[in-house]
Amino acid sequence: MGDRWRATHDRALILRLHRRWNPGLFELAGQYSHLRPSDFPAERFNSWTHRSGGHFDGFTLAHIDDERAVVQELWAKSTGLSDWNVPNWDSRDLRRLDETWELVRRIQETAGRPTFVRVPNDNPFGRLFAIRFQLPLETSLLLATRRPGFVRYVRLPAGYGIRPYGVGDEVAYASIHNRCFNASVDADEMRRWASGPRQESFTATFHGNPVGFFIAEVRRGRRLGDFNLAVSEGHRGRRIGTALLAAGLRSFERREVTTVIADHWATNAPAVEFYRRHGFGIARTYDFFRIDEATLEVPKPVGADPEGRAARLRRYRQLRRFDRVSRREHRRQDHEVRYCGNLRRRRCRNLRRSTCEDQRTTCPHAVYL
């Protein structure tokens, strides 16, 4: 019985395990704290537990929607690695990782759509999983936090102003939001969002027309606040975002929020810089690793058994020897020159090019790569 991941519908148990592995700030099902079983309904979330020696020592929670499947939580006990060049992986870790690979493979096959494994920076098992199977990194979500309150006063350029949300603004909110985030929220939904009991919203205007918004929402427990901020493209870089943030942070302060969360993608360069400049510190990072058919077809375990390591070392030495002997010979053809150049950096980029198949057969280097 190799597979010790067991499917479960016991959401209370999953919640307990989630609390154990996520004692600090987290993001799950749109919540940052006070998670309830109803936040992850059985129709959209699947869960598994891992048992060892009669104890639960891991759990997995996957969310499947129309576009993708995301393994949101993947935790298990591990011995881990104490440095980056530790040669031998612990056999118990390897067994658990292989069992987990099978589980993720099943999730991907069942979902039949792109699947991602989401791993926070403080999850050693998840990171070992990504390393062992060389999963490509797709993107990262940053949870940045700060206390509400002071933002340096900004003078807005002529024609701009900030005012509270007014009925009718939701049309502009929806249009700006959808353009910024490639979403399809309609005006009604936006109105409910912007004017809900836990929200206070602000509109940035240019000659009276909305060009940006800030929806400041107090989350469960009243101690956490999060927000949605967007400025229309043609009006960015004029301190509108800063003025909206200042209004939003004051609103949070009035409502006794202690921590304000800005979650944003690590690739969103303006937002990363904007939040850094305004005193947000990164509290947690979630990396999304892609599992698709290509990844599944060729599982590439690394750092695994000493056998594999020895074989890789042998191949590497052969490669070095070959490189010394035949460099001049190899310069004759164009692609080979590229190979030699690349080999000096010990990595062949040509294999990624469309012609690589051809080179794979004609260039002896390729044998070793």
Ligand SMILES: CC(C)(COP(=O)(O)OP(=O)(O)OC[C@H]1O[C@@H](n2cnc3c(N)ncnc32)[C@H](O)[C@@H]1OP(=O)(O)O)[C@@H](O)C(=O)NCCC(=O)NCCS
């Ligand atoms: C992030 C965003 C709200 C910033 O709004 P903005 O009105 O352009 O911001 P400001 O003019 O107040 O800029 C304040 C600071 O942010 C940083 N910043 C803003 N735009 C930047 C960019 N394109 N590149 C790098 N830094 C940038 C700068 O440090 C800037 O200070 P400076 O002008 O003294 O250099 C805006 O780019 C936006 O709406 N983006 C799309 C939606 C989004 O990503 N929202 C946040 C994610 S939840």
